[in-house]
Amino acid sequence: MTSPYAKKRIKSTKETSEHTASKAALSLLLLLGSVLTMAKSVNNSSSSAGDGKFSLELFGHLAKSEAGGNLVFSPSSIRTGLALAYLGSEGTTAEELKQGLALEGADKNEVGQRFAQLLAKGQTKTKEDEDGVQFNYANRLYVAERFRLAQAYQQLAAEGFDAAAEKVNFAQGSKVAQKINSWVEGQTHNQIKDLISADSLDAETVAILINAIYFKADWVHSFADYKTDLQDFVRHNGARVKVNTMYQSDFFRYGELSSLKAKALEMPYKGTDIVFLIILPLEEQGLPELEQKLSGHDLNVISSQLTRQMVEIQLPKFKFEFDVSLKPALKELGIEAPFGPQANFSSLLQTPDPLKITEVKHKALIEVDENGTTASAATAVKFSLESAFMGEVQQFTADHPFFFAIKDAQSTYFLGHVNQP
CATH class of the missing domain: 2.30.39.10 (Alpha-1-antitrypsin, domain 1)
Structure with missing residues (x-):
């Protein structure tokens, strides 16, 4: 390849790859939307080793399935969603999530503290500073009117993830979907639209958790x-x-x-x-x-x-999108119990009901150009009631x-x- 010194400006052509994952029926949905539009610093986290371990192990499984295509995903978003699920789990389910997410050596309070560090710089209103950097990280929990979160779980979610809870009637699918999607769009500067569909919500839905990440920054050394x-x-x-x-x-x-x-x-x-x-x-x-x-x-x-x-x-x-069901890859990481009939999420609700994760879906987009990087991601964790020069x-x-x-x-x-x- 010769060094390009063309004096005319070349109009960018971008190829978008989009992979569509199949939909699954749900009764309880924990939904996370994550957007990264370029980059912004996050406070130090004591779980850096665990984050790296989980990230590369999951990457290894996804890369094998996308050997000939493009791939992008957000380990931070996926890990945040599953960590929130972990806070409501017990027994074997909790152990598998803890090990699979590389959270060993920390109890639930400490897990909350670790993710509170990650969230720390995203708690202020998004605004541009002198370097043009923007950052926002937010969580929100929507709960069906007939269910109540366990007090301990709600406290952990609030303190560690700043996840406020709002009561909704999921039987009004269109209305609730519009409410949730509007919140996501606002948090992500309209980068993620229509994150959930009205037909994915019904009277059996118990809750939806949203996580939104937004970053924006330019290269230190931009390309002419x-x-x-x-x-x-x-x-x-x-x-x-x-x-x-x-x-x-x-x-x-x-x-x-x-x-x-x-x-x-x-x-x-x-x-x-x-x-x-x-x-x-x-x-x-x-x-x-x-x-x-x-x-x-x-x-x-x-x-x-x-x-x-x-x-x-x-x-x-380059610019492309990636859409994948993470359930098979997570099972390969040893996270199996949360998806089966013996799943134990008894710490999630005040009156424990038999719940299990039915699907974990993820969608991400990345664009790299002369000015910097734009990337966005969304993760959905679905739960169902079981019956030097x-x-x-x-x-x-x-x-x-x-x-x-x-x-x-x-x-x-x-x-x-x-x-x-």
């Missing part, structure tokens, strides 16, 4: 629009296609990872410690092998191996499939790979 040009990208099947490719040369944290047969680059965002980490295989078709090896690595360890160097970057612009310029040409992460030292907000920008 006039340097964007059409260049080759080698897809997973070896086919070469022309894609809009950005170019710049500057100092970045960079490193070669011999054990992974890859090179890595971190691109910082303005006003935040969150970075966009790219891990690029040395071989054009090396992504599957790389992702298999990543399951045993810590992204923070990889980040610590990078040093400040002069790097010439060529990176494709070295004098050398490094080359980083992302012209073949690569892995990416949006992360800081404590949390992994998004993971994915690009096979066909």
